[in-house]
Amino acid sequence: MTDAFIYDAVRTPRGKGKADGSLHEITPVELATQVLQAVRDRNNIDTAEIDDVVMGCVSPVGEQGAVIPRTAVLNAGFAETTAGVHVDRFCASALEAINLAAAKVKAGEAGMTIGGGVESMSRVPMGSDGGAWPTDPAVAFKTYFVPQGVSADLIATKYGFSRDDVDAYAVESHKRAAKSWSEGRFAKSIVPVKDVLGAEVLAHDETIRPNTDMQSLGGLPPSFAMIGENFGFDAVALQKHAEIERIVHVHHAGNSSGIVDGAAAVLIGNAEMGKKLGLKPRARIRAAASIGTEPTIMLTGPEFAAQKVLKNAGMTKKDIDLWELNEAFAAVVLRFMQALDIDHSDINVNGGAIAMGHPLGATGAMILGTMVDELERSGKETALITLCIGGGMGTATIIERV
C-alpha cells in the first residue's frame, strides 16, 4: 500500500468559546477558510492538485451545516476541482478526518488531501444538532445514556481518582501549556486569525491560566452533581456499573476541557505528489484505528483504540515515544495512564485541552499537529494520538517522523 505522509500541519489559536471570546466575531467558515489558505500559501501549492478536503465538525447545523469543508474550499478560493467532505465522530472528528484523508492516499484514491476540522462553539453551541441518542426514549433507555460529565465522574469513581488527583492533573496541564507557549513550541503551526480588514484578532490560545493552582481549583463546585443526582443520570450510570454505591462528582470547569473556537488543517499526500509539489514530508501516518466501547462510561475508548492501533501497526507500547490524549476530562487521561501504565512525563507533554480548550470538531487535527512539531523539536520518533468519544468510542493514530 502507498504511504501517507504529513507535509504540513496548521491550526488557529483557540479562542474562548463565548460571546466575549476573541474568535466569536469570526464565522466558522472563515476559520476553516483561513487554515486552508495557510496550508496553500505556506507550501505554495497549486490547489488543483488537492483532491479532497476532509474536515470534522460536531455540530453541523446552521452556519456549520451544508458540508462546511466544501463551502470553505470554495470560500478559500481553491480550485473548484477540490472536493470537500464533512465527517462527524464527535470529539475525534478531526483525527478521523485525517485518518480518512490518509486512507484515501493509501488506497490510491487521492494523491494530495487536507484533513482537519473546525468548530465555533461560541456561535454554534454544543448539542445544536439534537439527535435521537439522548432524547428518543427507545434509544436512551437501551443505551443507558448519561451526559459525558457524569461518565467522567464515573471513571474517577470507578478507578479511584480523587478530586485532588484530577485537580493536580489540571494544574499541570496549564503549567505545561504556558511553558510550551513561552518556549515557542507551537510557533510552527499557529496561524493567527484575521478579521475582514486583514487585522489580526487572535494569535495566542486564549484560555491558559498559568497561575492555576490547587487552591484556585479547590473552590470550584462540581459541574455534574446536580444533573447527576436530581435528573437521575447517576442512577442510570450505576445500573450499568452496579458495583459502585454512588458517583463522586469531581469534575468542574477547571479540570475539564475548555469550550473554545478554532480550526486546523493537515496536508497529507503520497510521496509522488509531494515530490511533484516540491514538498518535504515531516511525518508518516503509520496506522489508525477506531473502536466502540461501553457507551455509558463512554470515555474509556482511548485505552482500547490505542491497543488496536498498536496491533494494526505491529508495534507495542514500548515503540511509542510520545502519547497525546485529548484532555476532555482529567480522569480520562488519568485512567488511560493507569490502564496502559504510561508515565505522566510521556503524555500530553505540551499541555492539553484543559488549558487550551477543545474545539470539538478540530481538536484531533490540532493535537496531531502538536505531535508533529514535538517529534521534530525533541528528536523523538513516534507518537500515538488518541481521543475519547461520545457514544463510547475511541480513535487513535500513530505517526512517525521521517
Added chain:
Amino acid sequence: MTYKAMKVEIDSDGIALVTIDLPGQSMNVWNADLMADFAAFVEDFAKNDKITGAVITSGKPSGFLAGADLRMLGSGAVGVGKDASPKQQFEAAFNLNRMLRMLETSGKPAKALEKGEAYAKPVAAAVNGLALGGGLELVLACHYRVVADNPKIQLGVPEVQVGLLPGGGGTQRLPRLAGLQNAAMMATQGKPIDPKTALGYGIVQEVVPAGEVVAKAKAWVKANPKAVQPWDKKGFKFPGGGGAMDPRSVQFFMAANAMAQRETNHNYPAVQYILSCLYEGSIVPFDTAIRIESKYFVKLLTSPQTRNMIRTLFINKQAAEKGEQRPKGVEKAVLKKVGVLGAGMMGAGIAYVTAKGGAEVVLLDRDQAYAEKGKGYSVGLVEKAVSRGKLAKDKGDEMLARITPTTDYNALKDVDLIIEAVFEDPDVKADVIKKTEAVIGKDVIFASNTSTLPITGLAKHSERPEQFIGIHFFSPVDKMPLVEIIPGARSGDKALATALDYVAMIKKTPIVVKDTRGFYTNRVVPPYLNEAMLMVAEGIKPALIENAAKLLGMPVGPLALTDETSLELGLRIMNSTKKELGADYKPSGVEDLLETMVTKLGRKGRKSGGGFYEYPEGGKKHLWQGLSDYFPLAKDQPTADEAKERILYAQLVAAAQCYADGIVSDPQSADLGAIFGWGFAPWTGGPMSYIDTIGVDSFVRKAESLAQKYGARFAPPAKFREMAEKKETLYKAA
C-alpha cells in the same frame, strides 16, 4: 337505534345526549357492549344530518367512566385471540382510537379540517364523577369538557400501574392539551388529578356545580356548531415548548428518560413506551401519532409481564380483598368494637388501622402509661395527616376518640373481636388468653398476631380453640398492605370468615396460610436476606449486592433491609432456632457473620446506630467502609446479572418450597404475599407468575445449576421437578 350500555336522546336542537350506563354494574367501564354501542353511535353521529352535536355523560352516580375492563385486557388481547397476527392485534387495539378520532372529526379528513374546508360537529363531555384511563381518554376526545366541581373527582390515566399505557389517544391528546411535561407526569406515574388541577393544565375548560354539567355542556354545543380540535387546526403548537424536535424539549426528554430509568430500573417497559409515544407522537401528525400509540399498546398488551401484573396486582388482589378464601355461608361479621391486647409497636399500629377502618378500639396494656403511649402512635399519625391536608381535623378527632387505652380487662366485655399482640412468649400469651376469655362474649373470635409461635399451640391455651385464629400483621402496620391469616388445626369457619371480614374492614390484602414456623413470608425473607449476607461473607462488594437487588426491582437492598429489621434480631432468632431444633438445625452459613457484626463489632442495625450501613445525622446512609476489613473483597466479583440471579432465586426457591409444602395453597396467594408482604419485584406479578413466565422447566434447570454452584439451598422442590416433567403450569389458565 337501540343500545345496551348507553342511552341516546336527541333534543329539538338536534343535540344528542349520550348517557353511558352499563346495566347491572356499579361503574361504567369500556367493555365489549359499550365498545359496540359507541362505535354504532359514532358512525350514526358522523352521517346523520339530524344530529347536530353531542353531549356525553354518565348515568352512574359513582362516576363517569373508570377505564377499560381489565378482565377483558388481562386475557392478553382485545377481541382477537392471543394467536392473532401483530397486524390483527393492532387493528383490534386501534378500534378505540379509530372510534374516538371519528368522534372528534365527525369522520372528516384531517387535511380538510386543517384547511378550514370542513368542520366537525361539536361534542362536549359532561363529567359528573371520576374519569380514568379510557374514561378520561373519551373525555379528551370531546371538543369541550365540563367537570363537576368536586375535589374528590379523579381524572387520570393509571394504566401504567398494571403495565399498560393509555391506548385511547391519551398519550397524544394529553400532551397536546397540557404540554409534554404534565402529560408525562400523569401517564408515567398514573396518579390522578382533581378538576381544578385539570383546569389549570388545560385538560378541561369548565368546572361547574355538579347539577349543571350537562346544561353547560349542551350550551357550549349549541353555541359552537362548528368544532375543530386544536391539533387539527393549522399552525397548532404544543403548549409550553413544542414537540420533541423543539430544542426546548431536548432537556425535558433527557431528564425524563433518566428519571424514568431511575424509577423503573428497566423493569417496566410501559414507562419507556409512554415516553416513546410522547416523543414519537409529538413529531408526526395526529393520525399517525395514534397509530404509534396503538402499536406500543399492543406490544404491552401481548406481553406476559402485563398479563401477570393485571392478574396479580388487580384481579387477584381484588378477589382476595373481596373474600375469595372466605368460607361460604357464614354470616358477615359485625365488628363495631375490637379489643387490641398489648400496646407495643404492633398493638399500637393495629389499634390505628382498626380505628381508621371505623371500629371502636379498646387498647389494653398492663400499664396505663404504655396503653396511652400506644394510642399516642395514632395521635402522631393523625396529626401528620391533618397537617398535610390528607385528613380533616374533625374526622381525625373522631377517629382518635374511638381508641380507648386501658388496663382494665372488663373494658373488653362487649368487644366483637380480639387481636392479641403481646410479647412473643407462650406463657405471657397463655395468661392473656385466659384473662380475656374470662370477660369476652362466648362467641367472640380471638386472633393472635404472633409472628413466631404456632397458632395451634397457642390455641391450646384457649377454651374455645375453634374460635382461635392467627392474624399476622407486618411492621409498620399502618404502611404494610399484607395480612397473613393463619387458621390453627381446630380453627372453625367462623374464625376464618371473621378474620377476613376484619381485614376487609381495615382495607388490607389478606392471604390464608398454613400454621407453620414463619408462616409464608417469614419463611422466604430469611433465606433471601441470608443469601445477601453470605455474599458479603464471600467478599462480594456490598454495593453490588444492594444494586443487584434494586435492579431486580426490590424496593430496598437486602442489607439495608437487614439493618432495618436489625442484625441483633437475626442473631437472636438464629440462636433460638438452633436451641429449639437442636441436632436438626441446619446451619445457614451466616452464623459467623452475625456473631462478628453483632457481638464483636456492635453493628446491630439501624436503630442501634449502624449495621451494614452508616447513618450519618442529617445525611444519606451509606455502606459502612469498615466491612471489607472483616470480610475482605474477593478478587473475582460476579457480574450484576449473576448477583441478581442469586438474589432472585433465593426468593423463588423458598417461595416455591412454601407452595410445594402447601403453606400457601395457591399460586395467587404466593404472588400476593410476596409482592405485598416483602416487596418482591412487582413487575413480575409475583414469584409464581415469574416461574410460569420463564417456564417451570427453566426454573428447575436454573435452580439446579445454582444449587451446584452455590449449595443445596437452591435445589428446586420435588413438586416443581414433577411439574416440569409433566409440562404443567402453576396458573391453570395462563
